[in-house]
Amino acid sequence: MSDDELIWRIAGGSGDGIDSTSQNFAKALMRSGLDVFTHRHYPSRIRGGHTYVEIRAADHEVQSRGDGYNFLLALGDSFARNPQEEAFYGNEEIKPLSENLDDMREGGVIVYDEGLLSEEDVAELDLEKRAEENDWHVYPLDLRSLAREHGREVMRNTAGVGATAALLEMDLEHIEDLMEDAMGGEVLEANLEILHEAYETVRDEYDFTHDLRAPSGEHEREQALLSGSNAIAYGAIDAGCRFIAGYPMTPWTDVFTILSQNFPDMGGIAEQVEDEIAAAALALGASHAGAKAMSGSSGGGFALMSEPLGLAEMTETPLVLVEAMRAGPSTGMPTKPEQGDLEHVLYTSQGDSSRVVFAPGNVAEAYDQTRMAFHVAYEYQIPVIVIYDQKLSGENTNVDVSFFDREPEPTLGSTLTEEELREAAHDASGKFQRFQHDVEDGVSPRSLPGQKDGRYLATGNEHSPVGHISEDPDNRVYQMERRLEKLEAIREELDEEHDSQQTYFGDETADFGIVTWGSSQGAVEEAVARLNEQGHSVKGVGVSDMMPFPEAEMTEFLESVDEAMIVEMNATAQFRGLMQKELGRYGEKLSSLLKYNGEPFEPAEIVEGYELNVDGADEEPTAQVRIEPAAGD
Amino acid sequence: MSAFNAIGEDREIDRDEFTPGVEPQPTWCPGCGDFGVLKALKQALPELGLTPDEVLTVTGIGCSGKLNSYLDTYGFHTIHGRSLPVARAAKLANDGLEVIAAGGDGDGYGIGGNHFIHTARENHDMTYIVFNNEVFGLTKGQTSPTSPKGHKSKTQPHGSAKSPLRPLSTSLNAGATYVARTAAVNPNQAKEIIKEAIEHDGFAHVDFLTQCPTWNKDARQYVPYVDVQESEDYDFDVHDRREAAEMMFETESALYEGTVLTGRYYVNEDRPSYQEEKQKLGDVPDEPLAERYFDDDYEWERSYDLLERHK
Secondary structure: OOOOOEEEEEEEEOOOOOOHHHHHOOOOHHHHOEEEEEEEEEOOOOOOOOEEEEEEEEOOOOOOOOOOOEEEOOOHHHHHHHOOOOOOOOOOOOOHHHHHHHHHEEEEEEEEEEEOOOOHHHOOOOHHHHHHOOOOOEEEEEEHHHHHHHHOOHHHHHHHHHHHHOOOOOOOHHHHHHHHHHHOOOOOOOHHHHHHHHHHHHHHOOOOOOOOOOOOOOOOEEEEEEEEEHHHHHOOOOOOOOOEEEEEOOOOOOHHHHHHHHHHHHEEEEEEOHHHHHHHHHHHHHHHOOOOOOEEOOHHHHHOOOHHHHHHHOOOEEEEEEEEEEEEEOOOOOOOOOOOOOHHHOOOOOOOOEEEEOOOOOOOHHHHHHHHHHHHHHHHOEEEEEEHHHHHHEEEEEEEEEHHOOOOOOOOOOOHHHHHHHHOOOOOOOOOOHHHHHHHHHHHOEOOOOOOOOOEEOOOEEEEOOOOOOOHHHHHHHHHHHHHHHHHHHHHHHHOOOOOOOOEEOOOOOEEEEEEOOOHHHHHHHHHHHHHHHHOEEEEEEEEEEOOOHHHHHHHHHHHOOOEEEEEEOOOOOOHHHHHHHOOOOOOEEEEEOOOOOOOOOHHHHHHHHHHHHOOOOOOOOOOOOOOOOOOO | OOOOOOOOOOOOHHHHHHHHOOOOOOOOOOOOOOHHHHHHHHHHHHHOOOHHHHHEEEEEEOEEEEHHHHHHOOEEEOOOHHHHHHHHHHHHOOOOOOOEEEEHHHHHHHOOHHHHHHHHHHHHOEEEEEEEEEEOOOOOOEEOOOOOOOOOEEOOOOOOOOOOOOHHHHHHHHHOOEEEEEEEOOHHHHHHHHHHHHHHHOOOEEEEEOOOOOOEEEEEEEOOOEOOOOOOOOOOOOOOOHHHHHHHHHHHHHHOOOOOOEEEEEEOOOOHHHHHHHHHOOOOOOOOOOHOOOOOOOOOOOHHHHHHOOO
């Protein structure tokens, strides 16, 4: 593995400030001209418990976490001790060092806090021997005392960053700037002192035995560091969404929080409500009354939204929901990523029900497809779901600032003005024909309560053109067919008027294809690039349109290859099932590479999956992945 | 110019405007108390100067849910127990609308109980009418949250072991600022209470006793009733929460013991509505959110302006 990249892992106890420290360090690396990609691993508890953040930084584009990592800053878990300091909770304290060694690359650098991780504990890990075998370069440093001396123990983070900068021969300028932005007064002073002290101590007193240095790069345009949750929230803002209702649940809470914090200043409305049924029902009520509205949740909370989702479809009320997957079933693993809710999102709700589902593959797509979700929802009066996962939600990547320099789209789609309403069809009693039978694309324009002469009844029962409850067989057929027709019209618009939302990469002429969806896309892109560099011929596609399915595009792709491997983070090959259902064949061409241990794919696992698929179907993969052969194999 | 010109429109309102002109005819059973709610609303709305286009009625499921099929306003017939969250968001999005939610005792106090408590707690400026006939009607007579203890039905053949919910005390305790009970058998009181509830700025909860001639044949059907405001036997201050609570306790006990007490029980004009509370915090716009989408001159904020903290 080449070391033209830095993959810096900071590990400690949950609540030790790992997140904020890594966020700042990632920004410093971005400001120094590098592309960055972060990966966050944390337990479902507030304080204590092993957590780490990985920052991959390179002078070239990075689309995924890397394979392993090459710099560990092990802070120890300060919450493994109680305030009396003498009592220990199990062996948590040493985990930031012990739990991370398996993924460390050859030649890697380790800094650990010898103020917190005792000599005996470290000795028990056999660190010395392992370091020798793997050419690791270990630098014990008493970060805790250093932090205490100048400020508070919690500033061990800063000491660690100072040590990192010295070992990698980085300039402190960007780090200092970011600290000055984030804090002030005595706290800032103390932190700066600690930063410099650690930097100088390491620079002056240690003999460097390692080769690893921070790469250098340059950006042509200004960059911003954003998570998938930021991108979804910002896509909603630029689509003109100004109403959000929700109930906290990891990892959806991120989007909910970002919009709740921004909406009041934008004249928008954010509501935290009693449960997820209410949340989706509120979004529906606001949308019905003429606001652009959204709600969302994660698996278990989304399950509660299945009722309002169906109501939105039947009443043809625009509704945007986001679903942030985490590992299930039930509460599953609240802070671990998985792509296991696809079928849940596609098929939940009773009856011949349909909705639109987009699964963005990275931060930029998350922004684009959220905007598209609002466009489709309000134009076609149909619920649209953006499905993503804990990985995309929390990972930060740098994006060109200019990417966001776009006009907002605050239109209510197929909604009539009062002037248009006057000309529209009404029944003999003066009720507006809200649900006409025969209209283009299946879309019958709506009115809003409070408009003159727009009265109708929106109902979850089957209904006549003005909204009266109706079980008339002819009307039922007309209404059902019209609602279903919208999906075809949406497919047509996505195909014709917009660039495909699918992302293609690799060698166009290859006869082996790798197909993936959602947040696994980045790792697959990197793997495909690597395979092609190694002399294989492989192409890939990250599929974003889950419903309506891009049938023509996928048929074309599968026709152009002899074999395809579908990569997804679940145990039941849900996307592969969708492909086969939608396309009705290709079972013999499609194999699967599945991962469901709570960790996202590393590119190397996909490379290995390809190799085993092509050459050694009988061999077991080395990583925690599973290969599911094609039908008949 | 407003995009919602029906709101605040000042003209003579014909009562017939609230009756759908073509179809449908009510499917309620002959003698059903639900006709009483419909009638009270058809009288109250024009007397309040409201036009059909500025009223949004939001209903749940069941016989009560059909209210807005027979009352010609803007209507949203939602799903089991969910009228309140839909209604309160519509009100937040367009404050100018007169929002009236309605549901049954099963719909509103059972499956929608959580929303009932929280909507009252937040004191949304809207009216909530619960058609209380102490039974599930449209699903054929099962025991409901307000059925008396011992009530026998096909699903509780040995009689219900549960004490009935006390809806008035529940909404009072949760935070409702107007709480009343009326009955279909007293149309004049019903109309007046509905008018007061609609005019009230805050969450107005009306427990509307609606006799069910089909599934509650043995029930006393709320006759004779007593209007606590008219009767000399009851003297309490509707603005005093403690006195109101005591009266409610008595009323809710008496309903199953031979006397049907009705009237207004609690009126609090001092507590600001949820909308006002949020406005004070700067959490809702001054002008209805829904208007903004029709305003070509409105300067929409962009995410681009938020990027500073990400650089």
